[in-house]
Amino acid sequence: MIRLLHIADLHFGREHRPLVDAFTEYCVSSPPDLIVATGDFTQGARRKEFAAARQFFDALPSPVIGAPGNHDVPSRALDHRFFTPWQRFERVLGGRIDPRVQTDIVLGETLHTARRAQMRLDWSLGRVSRADALILSRKLEAGAQPVKFVACHHPLIAPGGSRGRAKTKRGEDAADILAQSADLVLTGHLHETFALPREGMGHVCWFVGASTTFSERTRDEPSGFNEILIEADRMELIHHESREAKSFVPARRYELPRRPGDSPPKAVDLSDHAAR
Numbered sequence: 001m002i003r004l005l006h007i008a009d010l011h012f013g014r015e016h017r018p019l020v021d022a023f024t025e026y027c028v029s030s031p032p033d034l035i036v037a038t039g040d041f042t043q044g045a046r047r048k049e050f051a052a053a054r055q056f057f058d059a060l061p062s063p064v065i066g067a068p069g070n071h072d073v074p075s076r077a078l079d080h081r082f083f084t085p086w087q088r089f090e091r092v093l094g095g096r097i098d099p100r101v102q103t104d105i106v107l108g109e110t111l112h113t114a115r116r117a118q119m120r121l122d123w124s125l126g127r128v129s130r131a132d133a134l135i136l137s138r139k140l141e142a143g144a145q146p147v148k149f150v151a152c153h154h155p156l157i158a159p160g161g162s163r164g165r166a167k168t169k170r171g172e173d174a175a176d177i178l179a180q181s182a183d184l185v186l187t188g189h190l191h192e193t194f195a196l197p198r199e200g201m202g203h204v205c206w207f208v209g210a211s212t213t214f215s216e217r218t219r220d221e222p223s224g225f226n227e228i229l230i231e232a233d234r235m236e237l238i239h240h241e242s243r244e245a246k247s248f249v250p251a252r253r254y255e256l257p258r259r260p261g262d263s264p265p266k267a268v269d270l271s272d273h274a275a276r
């Protein structure tokens with residue numbers, strides 16, 4: 001079994017320190033095989049925010065894979081934004097966060113969906129190219145590992161379909177392509193936990209969103225993170241939620257079948273168990 005923790009939208013600069021400490025303690029006491037961090041490490045891509053993020057990751061006991069988000073592109077230093085948008089991310093976090101992971105069991109790749117500028121008003125939204133998705137899909141297909149996943153910041157699909165909140169340019173196309181080769185596509189940005197299935201070649205690919213792990217910028221749901229347990233024939237997602245803004249407790253469990261036709265997903269509320 002593989003056990004990975006999916007964290008997102010850390011927003012250092014607006015982090016809630018007791019939850020940073022609670023997450024670190026959870027990881028140290030029960031180290032996962034892998035941590036997947038799906039972007040927005042900082043609030044404004046400032047050097048001190050990246051430094052705080054680096055300090056956080058250095059205290060964790062597990063390998064980390066991840067990709068930057070729209071908040072990790074400098075917004076005020078326009079020379080950096082347009083000419084070296086990823087320099088701060090790569091200089092500070094590049095030595096700790098890998099763009100891919102490859103073991104006998106797991107093959108994970110990342111995809112950049114944040115852009116320095118776009119031909120639309122809202123530059124915070126994501127964009128993915130069909131060519132990038134195809135290249136990534138071929139890399140995954142070439143791997144013999146039984147578990148394959150992609151991590152990126154913006155959701156390729158999200159609850160509500162094309163009228164929902166995903167709004168990632170060409171996200172639906174990329175989702176169709178990646179569903180053929182990936183078992184999981186892990187994303188952030190919406191600060192919303194979800195798990196949506198899409199059938200691939202004889203398997204089911206799950207598109208999973210995470211809430212913000214510990215930033216003060218919560219939206220409709222509290223801070224939290226996803227724990228994902230992967231076995232040969234099934235996956236399980238346990239969403240941990242903040243309690244009283246100082247600790248995390250298991251809140252919901254989702255069964256994620258890996259084969260088409262298996263029983264549909266259902267969320268089980270764990271909060272009563274957690275309260276005992």
Ligand SMILES: [Fe+2]
Pocket residue numbers: 040069070071153188189190
């Ligand atoms: Fe974002």
